[in-house]
Structure formats: C-alpha cells, structure tokens
C-alpha cells in the first residue's frame with residue numbers, strides 16, 4: 001500500500017476546495033479542525049488527510065475524486081462557458097479542488113449520457129488512449145431513414161470527415177429500426193457521431209452515450225444530472241466488465 005502523504009493542514013483544506021489558506025487560519029482559531037479529539041491549532045501542522053475532521057466531518061475525497069455522471073441535455077462540458085455547466089451538478093467545492101476535476105473527453109451540449117470525470121491524470125489517459133481499446137457506444141436517432149450502406153461505410157476505415165486529414169477508425173453500427181441505431185466508436189473526435197452521419201447525408205436528432213467500455217449508463221441507475229463517485233480501481237474494473 002502507498003504510504004500516506006502528510007500535508008500541511010492549510011494547504012490540504014484549500015487544495016480540497018474548502019476555502020483559502022486565510023480561511024483555514026480562522027477555522028483553526030475557532031477550533032473547527034480536529035484529529036483524534038485534539039484541536040489542530042497551527043496552519044503549518046502536517047496531517048494525515050484521512051484523520052482530519054472539519055466541523056466534526058471527515059474530509060470529502062481527500063485522496064482523489066472520480067465521478068460517474070449522467071450528463072443531461074443542455075449542459076456544457078466546460079469550466080468557463082456561460083449557461084448551464086456540468087459542474088453545476090456537483091458540490092461547489094469540487095470546482096476549486098487541486099488537482100482539478102476534469103471530464104474524460106467531452107459530450108456536446110445537446111448530447112446526453114455517460115461521462116466520467118476524474119482528477120487522476122493516469123486514469124484520464126488510460127480511458128482516452130486508443131491503445132487501451134476502451135470503446136464508446138452511442139444511441140442515435142436519425143432525421144431520415146437509413147440508406148442501407150451506413151454500416152459498411154462506417155466499418156470500412158475509409159470514411160473521411162470534413163476538415164480531417166485521416167479517415168475514421170472502423171466503427172460498428174447496429175440497426176434498431178430505420179431511424180434508430182447504436183454506434184460503437186474506438187476513438188473520440190470532435191462531434192464525431194454527428195459528423196459521421198452528416199458525411200452519409202443524414203442528420204442526428206438525438207444522441208446519448210450509453211456505454212464507455214463495458215460500463216453501461218443503464219447499469220448505473222443514474223437519472224440525468226445524477227452522479228456517483230468511485231475509486232480509480234473500481235472504475236477500471238467497471239470499464240473492463242469486471243464488476
């Protein structure tokens with residue numbers, strides 16, 4: 001097991017988004033921070049994050065934060081843009097955490113579905129890197145009925161999207177009915193599903209990411225805007241279909 005990293009109390013609480021270092025000094029004077037029933041009095045005291053109580057509450061995910069989220073329609077995957085942001089669905093403190101909580105790739109504003117967020121750079125890279133073969137599956141509604149050749153075109157590895165210089169990797173299309181399909185992608189390009197259907201003369205009217213690897217949105221039981229937290233190991237197991 002990795003050794004616990006002891007950390008100054010003022011740095012720890014500000015890094016976890018609770019407040020500024022000067023806020024922490026005030027809380028220490030007010031006797032709000034304790035370990036094992038003893039008050040922590042000095043901002044420079046090094047502490048084990050697992051043992052700290054702030055107002056008698058254990059700290060919120062002191063060793064890292066990974067979130068499985070059902071992104072609703074209309075929310076934007078950004079820290080900065082105006083309008084409804086995905087981060088509005090989480091405790092406000094999470095936005096101020098360091099390292100920061102970032103989404104693993106993005107879903108468009110008008111796409112709903114499964115999104116993972118993490119402050120763990122290795123997990124983010126693990127999910128994003130095509131080398132790890134973690135697919136994404138999308139449920140797609142179409143404006144026009146299928147022409148019939150889409151599955152073959154998507155699987156060909158030759159579909160070149162407007163403004164791209166490399167063709168898309170082969171993708172699998174399964175037909176539900178002539179205006180509803182699911183598509184499995186093995187890479188993540190900007191607006192990829194919408195652009196693939198535009199390239200074959202159709203238009204996506206609804207898009208929902210139903211799976212990342214073996215993890216299905218349905219299995220999480222999350223309603224739009226809801227989330228759950230998990231450890232990095234748990235998420236890796238879910239993506240691999242081990243739990």
Ligand code: URA
Nearest residue numbers: 107108191192193194
């Ligand atoms: N493809 C899209 O077009 N949009 C998304 O949000 C994800 C994949």
